[in-house]
Amino acid sequence: LGGTLGCASVTVSPPIVPLGSAVTASCTVQRELCQGLEQGRVRISWMLDNKPVAGSQRQGPGGTEVSNLTLPRFNHTQARLFCCVEWNGTKQRIGMAEIRAGYPPAKPLNLSCVLNLDDYGLTCQWQQGTNSHLPTSFVLKCMGSRAQAVTGCTPRGGHSHCTVPRQLLQLYRQMEIWVSATNSLGTAESEHLHIDPMDVAKLDPPTLQSIQSIPFQTDCIALAWDLAWGTKHMELQCELRYRAPEDPAWALVSGIIGQAGTAQHCGFLFGTQYSFQMRCRRSSASALGSWSEWSPVRNYTTHEKAPT
Amino acid sequence: LGGTLGCASVTVSPPIVPLGSAVTASCTVQRELCQGLEQGRVRISWMLDNKPVAGSQRQGPGGTEVSNLTLPRFNHTQARLFCCVEWNGTKQRIGMAEIRAGYPPAKPLNLSCVLNLDDYGLTCQWQQGTNSHLPTSFVLKCMGSRAQAVTGCTPRGGHSHCTVPRQLLQLYRQMEIWVSATNSLGTAESEHLHIDPMDVAKLDPPTLQSIQSIPFQTDCIALAWDLAWGTKHMELQCELRYRAPEDPAWALVSGIIGQAGTAQHCGFLFGTQYSFQMRCRRSSASALGSWSEWSPVRNYTTHEKAPT
């Protein structure tokens, strides 16, 4: 069928609808613009993708023919609605509109953040929640406590995480952080986190430097460690765990002051090889503050019992 | 004008010396310009970075005190020479000069150039030779045969290659091309290339268009090719290589006239699949003229022997 520019115009309002709700469309055919349609009655019909659907046709203004269509319960997430006319005994598709359906965005869940101490970037991740079937954009939002400018970051290519650079953060002060999800049917926000970025700093583990038996108290040992780079200025609370190869479980020593750099502990068997590991966290960190990983294992064999 | 503005001036001549050679320096102290040095004798001493070194002090013109220093064999590549005076029982650093040492630039090696036929830019590369430990600048120089203006190009940020734009080249004519390296201790030049830029044109390979068995001489084939864009006006000399899958080495057919566009060759087995490749170079190119890459492989199976 020759040039159909303007011959038929199809409108769907709204083009994006909640799944299962009604959709109304109209097709206006301007006969004189439809090359080849000059003679005979214009009979308009509709196809939803490849399924015929019935509309009601009436005369429109200025000699146009208009057909209206209502789909009571539109339950495709995406479909193409074609406006057709009879021509030379065949059904010609002369106009099309795309319909999308879905849900407003689900509330993003399980928002959690970690501050990387190498570059002080704050990386947050979340779960998107149930699929809304519609193009949905996510933005992480960050606000200082004086509600100055809202900054944040945008995940790339459908990821559910992004990193707020140091310049946009306010350290050592409460910040409000949340995720906002938006599509054509609405917006949803995650829980708002109220955290000082430092509280979620991810610490590297300490390094156990030396372990020795203290001669006169034969069942005691003294150990020394180095704290991870970039944590020298922090007050750290550390834990030590140790066990002999045949022990089922680790013995735990907590409440060690990180900055001290050395500690003593007693109650070890003689001539026994023990494995030691240590981990730390910021003392002032709130419940959110996470422990570092355990340090690499360091083995040490206590000396034999002195002959009485 | 109180203060040490001009209280002490340190000169090292020259500030950049060959590694291991002697360095002489002098420090002139103008007492009345040194706030706080009004009383007592001015005793000048020297520090090379953090090592004391001895100088010889004498009275200079206009009531100044001058100390001269000779470092017989300066073997740091970089150091700071401080002029000091005694003050309130402490050694005060009141002047400084930086000394650098190294070698004259090494002769740049392995200069080679390629003319890019897309933009007719001449890209040359070279090797810098041993490190001179001094800031060294490299410049590629290009001179037409009539020794008119010397043009060329300067590599960016420590690279060892750069491209002379078409406008600065004289095509189809001998040019002299070399690299000049300069630092504070001297200049060195690479070998001079005497080439016509066209001689080092980097040709794109031809494209094998068709290969057919010629019916009546069953062990011969005819092949046709297209020359690379931008080489149509050149006299090209081409080579063909072919082999059957089980052949260990390629068979080579040389002396093919590029412009011809077609060639014939005999001696093929019947019903055998052969792989063919072709490459070309400018017939007039000197020894420096390089071959194009081999064209993409094109396979062809010769037809079965005709039943006798």
Add this chain to the structure above:
Amino acid sequence: TELSGDQDFQLFLQRNLEFTRKIRGDVAALQRLVCDTLQLCKEDELLLVRQDLDIAQAPLEQCHRRTFQAETCFSQIRAGLRVYHGSLATIRALLPGHAGLVDTLQLDMANLSSNIQQQMEDLGLATVTYPTENQDPVPTFSSQFHHQVGGFFILANFQRFLETAYRALRHLASL
């Protein structure tokens, strides 16, 4: 104003004591760089030259134990942070290869200052809001040596400033 014992205030102090320690660590790192690369390490070897260098100093007398006054001390700390924020331009010029460390330091100083400002506002104290851009002119030096010694003293003075500010915060935390 009754400051001690206020839970929020204690949290502010704990956090910003650590922040100040971090900044002092970064300033010490810059001082080590000046020593390693420019061979300027001992202050007592540069006293004579210092006498005629116009080096920024920030007053902190309200933070000293004898004349301690919390509100003014906070304001003096903020004013000093601003002065040294500007002076760091001299350091960036001296150590071009370490601009990243200077940028981080300036970011931290700006954060510390706004943390103090917000805490003062929470306590109902009067505060000054500085324009974000720093208009103070970057000092010029008559020679490269004077520029280097100037940089040395900016860091030395800033380190002393931070020690005094740190002691004031620690004093408040102990009340």
